[in-house]
Amino acid sequence: MNIGDWVLAASGKYWYMSYIDSFSRDSETVHVTKITRFVEGIPENIKPAPATCSMRLIIPLDSSLMKEDYDELIDLAIITADKEWFSELRERMLQDA
Secondary structure (H helix, E strand, O other): OOOOOOEEEEOOEEEEEEEEEOOOOOOOOEEEEEEEEOOOOEEEEEEEEEEEEHHHHHHEEOOOOOOOHHHHHHHHHHHHHOOHHHHHHHHHHHOOO
């Protein structure tokens, strides 16, 4: 796992869709930003909040995109004239192909 990866993270009695902000020096805990809480399997959007979780309670999420998703994101990068984002998307699309 790397900084920026999307994960499911257990914090308290809930699981959260989160992304990794950093790792502890001992690599036993991870610092995440919680985005969505799952209550009985149903997602609820929440205000983004930091959390520290045990690495044992982190599940990596698949971050691959469908071709149609890349097409829409590339169109958005073109509309916003974001050349760097366009290049990143194009490179990643070619890697995922």
